[in-house]
Amino acid sequence: MNLDDLTRTGGEWLKGSGPESDIVMCSRIRLARNLATYPFINRASRGERADIEREFRTALTDANLDLSYIDVNSLPKLDRQFLVERQLISREHDNAEGPRGVAIGPEENVSVLINEEDHLRIQVMQSGLSLPDVWERINRLDDQIEEQLTYAFSPQLGYLTACPTNVGTGIRVGVMLHLPALVHTKQIDKVFRALHKINLAVRGLYGEGTQAFGDFYQISNQQTLGKSETELIKNLSDVVPQIISYERQARKAMIEERRQVLHDRVSRAYGVLKTAHTISSEETMLLLSDVRMGINLGLIDDLEIPTVNELFIHTQPAHLQKLQGRPLEVDDRNIARASYLRSRLANGKHTD
Amino acid sequence: MREKCQKCAKPATYHITDIEKGKPREYHFCDEHARQHINPPEDAPAMPMGDLAVELIKGQAGSREPSAADKQSCPVCQITFLEFRNSGRLGCPHDYEVFRNELMPLLENIHDETRHCGKVPKRAPRNSQRQTELIELRNKLKRAIAAEDYETAARLRDQIKEIEQER
Ligand SMILES: [Zn+2]
Ligand SMILES: [Zn+2]
Numbered sequence: 001m002n003l004d005d006l007t008r009t010g011g012e013w014l015k016g017s018g019p020e021s022d023i024v025m026c027s028r029i030r031l032a033r034n035l036a037t038y039p040f041i042n043r044a045s046r047g048e049r050a051d052i053e054r055e056f057r058t059a060l061t062d063a064n065l066d067l068s069y070i071d072v073n074s075l076p077k078l079d080r081q082f083l084v085e086r087q088l089i090s091r092e093h094d095n096a097e098g099p100r101g102v103a104i105g106p107e108e109n110v111s112v113l114i115n116e117e118d119h120l121r122i123q124v125m126q127s128g129l130s131l132p133d134v135w136e137r138i139n140r141l142d143d144q145i146e147e148q149l150t151y152a153f154s155p156q157l158g159y160l161t162a163c164p165t166n167v168g169t170g171i172r173v174g175v176m177l178h179l180p181a182l183v184h185t186k187q188i189d190k191v192f193r194a195l196h197k198i199n200l201a202v203r204g205l206y207g208e209g210t211q212a213f214g215d216f217y218q219i220s221n222q223q224t225l226g227k228s229e230t231e232l233i234k235n236l237s238d239v240v241p242q243i244i245s246y247e248r249q250a251r252k253a254m255i256e257e258r259r260q261v262l263h264d265r266v267s268r269a270y271g272v273l274k275t276a277h278t279i280s281s282e283e284t285m286l287l288l289s290d291v292r293m294g295i296n297l298g299l300i301d302d303l304e305i306p307t308v309n310e311l312f313i314h315t316q317p318a319h320l321q322k323l324q325g326r327p328l329e330v331d332d333r334n335i336a337r338a339s340y341l342r343s344r345l346a347n348g349k350h351t352d
Numbered sequence: 353m354r355e356k357c358q359k360c361a362k363p364a365t366y367h368i369t370d371i372e373k374g375k376p377r378e379y380h381f382c383d384e385h386a387r388q389h390i391n392p393p394e395d396a397p398a399m400p401m402g403d404l405a406v407e408l409i410k411g412q413a414g415s416r417e418p419s420a421a422d423k424q425s426c427p428v429c430q431i432t433f434l435e436f437r438n439s440g441r442l443g444c445p446h447d448y449e450v451f452r453n454e455l456m457p458l459l460e461n462i463h464d465e466t467r468h469c470g471k472v473p474k475r476a477p478r479n480s481q482r483q484t485e486l487i488e489l490r491n492k493l494k495r496a497i498a499a500e501d502y503e504t505a506a507r508l509r510d511q512i513k514e515i516e517q518e519r
Contacts, residue, residue, distance in 0.1 A: 034445065038444075039444040040429075040441065040443055040444055040445075041441075042439065042441045042443065043430075043431060043443035043444060117441070142471075143474070146473050146474065147474070147475070150473075150475045151473050151475070153472070153473055154448060154468075155468070155472075156466075156467055157448055157467075158468030158470060158471075159473075160445040162441045163441055164442070164458060164462060165462055167459065167468075168463065168468045168470060169471065171470070199464075222462075223463045223464065225466070226463050226464065226467055226469060227469065227470070228469055228470040229470050229471055269361075272361075280358055280359055282359040282360060283358075283359065283361060286360055287361070
C-alpha cells in the first residue's frame, strides 16, 4: 500500500453520512486480543514480537481478508504521524519500538493493529451513529481471524489482556460527537460529570488521554468485564440520543436567542479560514468547528460537511507535510495550512 | 487593531519574547494560552493509551503499604507484582492466575464484576466452551420451567445430558 495514495482522500468515516451525522461524526469499536502462547508485549523479546507479527500476518492472509498490510516499524516518523492523524494507528503504536504493523481495509473503515499494547487490536469505524452495524462487522472479522489462531482466554475472566482494564470482552465501544453548542453554552462539564457517574469515559479526538479539540469528544465504555458486548453497546447507545438532544436544544436556543451573534461568529470563522495567510492548527480546529455547526444550522450554504470533516484531518501537521512533499517547521506549516485552506474553500461548493 | 492570540481567536493580552536558538521569537497569547506557554501541562505530549488505567491501578494497589505480594513473581514471564503495579501492564496471560488474590479486588473495583459473560472464542479449550454452554442451557432450562414450557424444558434437559456424558 502506498501512503501517498491516501493523502488526497478521506476515510469513509469522514463522509458525514449515516444517522445523526450532523452531531455523530463516527461510531467505532475496538477489540483487544492476545495469543495464548506468547507473553504480553511489554515482556516479549524482539524475536517474540517478530514471531507474533508473522503469526498474525499469516492468519490475515489465510483468512483471505481484503486488507493492506503496512510494516509500521520501517515507516519514517512522518508517515507514522500521518497514520495517527487519520486515526488508523494509536499514538502508542507510533511511539512503540520493534516489529509491529497495521492492516488497513478499503475506505479505511477497518484497521488491525499488531503489537500495540496487546498482540492484536481490531478497530472498525463507520460514519454516523451505527454501533450495531459496526459490531456486526467487527464480530465477523474477529471470528475470521480467530479461526486461524488460539487466543488467551479464561472461562471466568474472558479474553486476557495486558491491562486489567480491558479484560473480559476486550471491547471499547465509542462514538465521536461534535458538541460545539454545549461547549459554547458551558454545559459540557455537566454532561461529562453525568457520563462519568454512569462509568463512561470522555476523550479527545486523538484517543485516550488527549485533549479535546475542535469540540469533538469521544464517549466510550470503561467496563469490559461482566457484561456482554451487546449489553455494553446498548448502554452507550441508550445515552447517545440524550446527548444529541442536549446539543440540539443548545443549538436551538443559540439560534433563537442570539441569531445575529451566532451568524456573525460563524461567518467570521468562515471568512478567516478563506482568507488567512498563516494559521495555527489550534485556531483552524476552532474555526472549522464553528463553520461545521454553521452549515448544520443553515447559516452557511455553499460548503459541504464532508469537506469540513476532511479539513479537520488534512490540516494536521503530518498531512500538510505529506501534501507539500517535504518536512516543514511550525511557521512554514502555518503558511502552508492557510494556503491549503484558501484553495479548498475558494470556489464555493467543493465536494471532492 | 488589536492582535489576536496565536492559538485561538481571543485577543492577545500577553506578548512574550523568548530566545530560541539564539534568536528572539515573539509570541502573542490570550491569558489562558500564555499560562500554558509559560507553564506547559505535564502531560502535554499526549498520554499513551490507558494511562487512566495505570492511575486506577496505582490508586488502588498503590494506596497501601508495600506488601509481601509485591515480591511475588510469575514463573512464566518473571514479572513481579511490584513491576505490574508500577507499569499497569501484566507480563503474560498466566499472571491472572499467579496474582489472582491481588487482581480480583482490583477487577471488582474497575469493572464492578469479576465474571466474564461475553463472547467465547470457538477455539477456546473445548471444555471451557462446553462449560459456558452448560451454564447457558441450565439458565434456559430454569426459565422454561418457570414459564411452564415443558416441551422446551424436556429438549433442554436432553441437550444438557448429552454434553455431560461427553466428558
Ligand atoms: Zn488563546
Ligand atoms: Zn507471567
